[in-house]
Amino acid sequence: MMRVFWAELSRDLLLAFRHKGDFLNPLIFFLMVAVLFPLGVSPAADFLAQIAPGVLWVSALLATLLSLDNLFKSDFDDGTLEQLLLSPESTYMIALAKACAHWITTGLPLALMAPLLAVMLFLPAQAIVTLVISLLIGTATLSLVGAIASALTVGLKKGGVLISLLVIPLYIPVLIFGASAVQSAVDGLPVTAYLAILGAMFALSLVLAPFAIAASLRVSVSS
Amino acid sequence: MNMQKKQLMPKWFYQMASPKWCYKITGKLLPLFSCTGLALLLLGTVWALLYAPEDYQQGNSFRIIYIHVPSAILAQSIYVTMALAGAVGIIWKMKIADMVAYACAPVGASMAFLALITGAIWGKPTWGSWWVWDARLTSMLILLFLYFGVMALYAAMGKPSRAARATAILSLVGLVNIPIIKYSVEWWNTLHQPATFSLTEKPAMPVQMWLPLLVMVLGFYCFFATAMMLRLRNEILSREKRTNWVKELVTKV
Numbered sequence: 001m002m003r004v005f006w007a008e009l010s011r012d013l014l015l016a017f018r019h020k021g022d023f024l025n026p027l028i029f030f031l032m033v034a035v036l037f038p039l040g041v042s043p044a045a046d047f048l049a050q051i052a053p054g055v056l057w058v059s060a061l062l063a064t065l066l067s068l069d070n071l072f073k074s075d076f077d078d079g080t081l082e083q084l085l086l087s088p089e090s091t092y093m094i095a096l097a098k099a100c101a102h103w104i105t106t107g108l109p110l111a112l113m114a115p116l117l118a119v120m121l122f123l124p125a126q127a128i129v130t131l132v133i134s135l136l137i138g139t140a141t142l143s144l145v146g147a148i149a150s151a152l153t154v155g156l157k158k159g160g161v162l163i164s165l166l167v168i169p170l171y172i173p174v175l176i177f178g179a180s181a182v183q184s185a186v187d188g189l190p191v192t193a194y195l196a197i198l199g200a201m202f203a204l205s206l207v208l209a210p211f212a213i214a215a216s217l218r219v220s221v222s223s
Numbered sequence: 224m225n226m227q228k229k230q231l232m233p234k235w236f237y238q239m240a241s242p243k244w245c246y247k248i249t250g251k252l253l254p255l256f257s258c259t260g261l262a263l264l265l266l267g268t269v270w271a272l273l274y275a276p277e278d279y280q281q282g283n284s285f286r287i288i289y290i291h292v293p294s295a296i297l298a299q300s301i302y303v304t305m306a307l308a309g310a311v312g313i314i315w316k317m318k319i320a321d322m323v324a325y326a327c328a329p330v331g332a333s334m335a336f337l338a339l340i341t342g343a344i345w346g347k348p349t350w351g352s353w354w355v356w357d358a359r360l361t362s363m364l365i366l367l368f369l370y371f372g373v374m375a376l377y378a379a380m381g382k383p384s385r386a387a388r389a390t391a392i393l394s395l396v397g398l399v400n401i402p403i404i405k406y407s408v409e410w411w412n413t414l415h416q417p418a419t420f421s422l423t424e425k426p427a428m429p430v431q432m433w434l435p436l437l438v439m440v441l442g443f444y445c446f447f448a449t450a451m452m453l454r455l456r457n458e459i460l461s462r463e464k465r466t467n468w469v470k471e472l473v474t475k476v
């Protein structure tokens with residue numbers, strides 16, 4: 001079981017490493033969206049500090065959303081996905097490994113890049129650690145849930161906008177608690193409750209999402 | 224060997240899987256539900272609009288709850304029905320269950336829309352604004368988005384059997400998410416805004432007020448059953464159009 005997981009994970013990471021564009025695009029997108037807010041709303045430091053928790057979380061969410069389209073696409077196009085599903089190995093583990101690889105290549109770098117944007121948006125310094133932790137846990141949930149929608153739409157010609165339609169309602173709880181955690185840190189309130197709920201949502205999706213991903217992949221490949 | 228396997232579900236459950244049988248039985252049920260529904264809705268509307276007492280604070284504007292509350296309840300029940308029908312379709316590979324799920328989606332979406340619209344119309348005189356980021360309003364809006372997602376996926380998938388399985392997975396994922404969304408929105412709201420909207424909490428209503436409401440809710444359920452069966456029967460005919468019994472049925476008329 002674990003052997004499949006590691007084999008699939010290392011393969012996906014190697015592929016991502018060889019195609020650096022796929023890996024960098026969401027990061028650049030994250031940076032650009034966050035820059036749009038000062039330009040579009042107001043560059044005043046105290047105002048930006050106020051909206052920074054929400055802006056950073058929404059931008060990270062959108063960047064994750066953008067990267068979902070490619071999650072299974074290339075494997076589907078060259079037939080690898082079909083071979084993976086035909087193999088006697090556990091599809092649960094394959095689905096989990098795929099989602100994990102997606103998180104390592106998008107969620108993790110997004111969380112690590114967030115402090116830079118936090119400084120640009122004048123987020124108070126005491127909230128930066130919470131921002132990184134909440135993004136680390138939250139984006140993992142986003143990857144797992146997003147992989148379901150990505151798997152459902154992988155066989156379709158125009159899956160791009162459809163993924164957003166399917167996934168945004170499911171992302172709302174993560175956004176609420178992620179942004180609230182950062183907001184509480186800004187206000188100097190305890191944040192452990194929010195992080196615990198984010199952790200609970202992560203645990204739930206970690207257990208259940210791979211089933212849904214595997215079932216969705218079967219539907220998409222069966223055509 | 225397979226034939227001897229113990230049947231898990233009652234006989235009617237397996238009979239229901241036959242499109243022909245299902246078409247027949249819904250044909251018999253349809254007049255029952257449509258007549259009861261019509262009677263209940265008429266009775267409920269007249270009672271609610273003419274005979275139910277005025278609210279001591281909101282006057283007559285409260286009467287919109289006789290549309291608003293049933294449609295909100297229906298929007299949620301229809302989602303559960305749709306997801307469960309989808310689950311039955313996945314587990315037992317029943318075409319009928321797939322069609323039921325398909326028939327549910329637009330009806331549920333219109334109920335959610337109706338609940339939002341009536342809520343907005345009621346909110347204007349009562350809260351002074353068309354829209355407030357109240358927890359219930361927001362979660363109903365998200366429910367509408369979930370319906371949109373399901374319908375968009377149906378439209379994008381070509382083959383009905385594939386579309387049914389894909390949307391069943393999506394609606395089951397949504398079903399797991401609905402309580403999470405509901406509670407997260409409620410906590411988000413209570414954390415960020417003072418509880419100024421306690422008006423949404425229904426006061427302990429007198430009997431003359433809630434009895435017509437109950438009649439309306441039952442009427443709405445009958446309406447849903449009618450609308451769903453009509454759509455289901457249409458769907459059965461169009462998907463089974465190559466079978467002999469449909470040909471006979473159509474040429475007989």
